Amino acid sequence: MVRSLAQWTKTLSFPARISPQKHQQHQVTAPKSECPVISASTGPNNTTDIYPDPDSEKAIMGSVVYCIHHKEGCKWTGELRKLKAHLNTCKHDAVPCTNKCGAQIPRVLMEDHLKYTCPQRRARCEFCGKDFTGHTLENHSGSCGFEPIYCENKCGMKVQRRHLTQHKAAECSKRLVPCRYCSKEFVADTLQVHHTKCGRFPVACPNQCDASILAREDLDLHLKDQCPVFGICCPFRDAGCRFKGNRYALEKHVDENTKHHLERMCFVVSKQQHQIASLKSTLSRMSLNYSGTLIWKISDYTSKLAEAKTKEGMELVSPPFYTSQYGYKLQASVFLNGNGAGENSHISTYIKILPGEYDALLRWPFSHSVSFTLFDQSSVPENACNIVESFIPDPTWKNFQRPSKEPDSLGFGFPRFVSHEMLKKRNFLKDDTMFIRVKVDPSKIVAV
Numbered sequence: 001m002v003r004s005l006a007q008w009t010k011t012l013s014f015p016a017r018i019s020p021q022k023h024q025q026h027q028v029t030a031p032k033s034e035c036p037v038i039s040a041s042t043g044p045n046n047t048t049d050i051y052p053d054p055d056s057e058k059a060i061m062g063s064v065v066y067c068i069h070h071k072e073g074c075k076w077t078g079e080l081r082k083l084k085a086h087l088n089t090c091k092h093d094a095v096p097c098t099n100k101c102g103a104q105i106p107r108v109l110m111e112d113h114l115k116y117t118c119p120q121r122r123a124r125c126e127f128c129g130k131d132f133t134g135h136t137l138e139n140h141s142g143s144c145g146f147e148p149i150y151c152e153n154k155c156g157m158k159v160q161r162r163h164l165t166q167h168k169a170a171e172c173s174k175r176l177v178p179c180r181y182c183s184k185e186f187v188a189d190t191l192q193v194h195h196t197k198c199g200r201f202p203v204a205c206p207n208q209c210d211a212s213i214l215a216r217e218d219l220d221l222h223l224k225d226q227c228p229v230f231g232i233c234c235p236f237r238d239a240g241c242r243f244k245g246n247r248y249a250l251e252k253h254v255d256e257n258t259k260h261h262l263e264r265m266c267f268v269v270s271k272q273q274h275q276i277a278s279l280k281s282t283l284s285r286m287s288l289n290y291s292g293t294l295i296w297k298i299s300d301y302t303s304k305l306a307e308a309k310t311k312e313g314m315e316l317v318s319p320p321f322y323t324s325q326y327g328y329k330l331q332a333s334v335f336l337n338g339n340g341a342g343e344n345s346h347i348s349t350y351i352k353i354l355p356g357e358y359d360a361l362l363r364w365p366f367s368h369s370v371s372f373t374l375f376d377q378s379s380v381p382e383n384a385c386n387i388v389e390s391f392i393p394d395p396t397w398k399n400f401q402r403p404s405k406e407p408d409s410l411g412f413g414f415p416r417f418v419s420h421e422m423l424k425k426r427n428f429l430k431d432d433t434m435f436i437r438v439k440v441d442p443s444k445i446v447a448v
Helices: 005-009 054-061 080-087 107-117 134-142 161-171 187-193 216-228 247-256 258-287 303-308 420-425
Strands: 064-066 078-079 094-096 104-106 122-124 132-133 148-150 158-160 176-178 186-187 294-297 329-335 346-354 367-373 387-389 411-420 434-441
Touching: 054 080, 064 080, 064 303, 078 080, 094 107, 104 107, 134 186, 148 161, 148 186, 158 161, 187 346, 247 258, 294 329, 329 434, 346 420, 346 434, 367 411, 411 420
Parallel strands: none
Antiparallel strands: 064 078, 094 104, 122 132, 148 158, 176 186, 294 434, 329 346, 346 411, 367 387, 367 434
């Protein structure tokens, strides 16, 4: 590109280090010589009045300047007279596009321009291999039929754009396809799994009878009511009968073996009765209390007290409990309306020794201390005041000797354990329920 001196000087910058005066930049200006006006008397032959002073022009052309592209990154500096030669090679200087698209492009960007942005560039589509100019290539990109793209059904396959429609219709593993048996639609790659469960999927009779192919959902009904060769087990098979045959043979078998089947059922019932008795015994042993302490809950106190007042000698007995797994077997009893000295005014409490499985191994007479505790059910446990009575058995008393198979009707205890009036003063009764603890202690310590 050819530039005039005036074009250069409009964009020139001079380095401060070459300024003829310190801290000032040298500005390119015309020399301050007077230029006389050309007149008719002077004539055009006086050239010194028309052209600048040669010395001033020489000084200007010898000035050191930056390249006019120094803001774009060019580092060149030199005399003004050499600027034109430098611009002929400066990589930041704009030159016409070599493809003649009409654009002025810096030399440093020319390669990218010719390759990517020049409208007249020639480029080949990487997918179909055809050549295009710049504008037509941009229109072609994104529509090339040979470009591989991912299936829109997200099956993970890349297919050429021209084959995508066929792929989605016939090949895609995520396309929806109808089951040929039940007509419901499923994703293609799950269809085989569906066939293993489809109710209308055709299956053959496992007995290889003459029936035609059946739907899976109809197979059970066929085997149960229709298959002529299905081997049906005898209804008394749980009783031990091993017969198996088709329904016609089965009917005959049942009619001819009634006595045999009845004998087998009687045997099964007898066996089950023994098993039930054994289980009940085991369950009873598992539910027994072997701790030596019984917490006895007596509910519906009001109705039971009223009943005790109408029935003389009405006694409530607790579940039996043991002092240990192989210890003494005991049982507590309560007379809500009293007994003996406490009749009609107190609650009486007693303890009985029952015949146990290990009495032959125990020491007699029974000598453990026994305590009865009536719990105060106060809402503030710190304020509770329980009633406690205890005793140590007298070894001479017959109630503490080894019991016979028929235990004594009365045990040993406290006829006046707690009065009916005392029950009303505190929270011994709550929700019409009382709790009595019976504790047996082998250390013979009496509760106070």
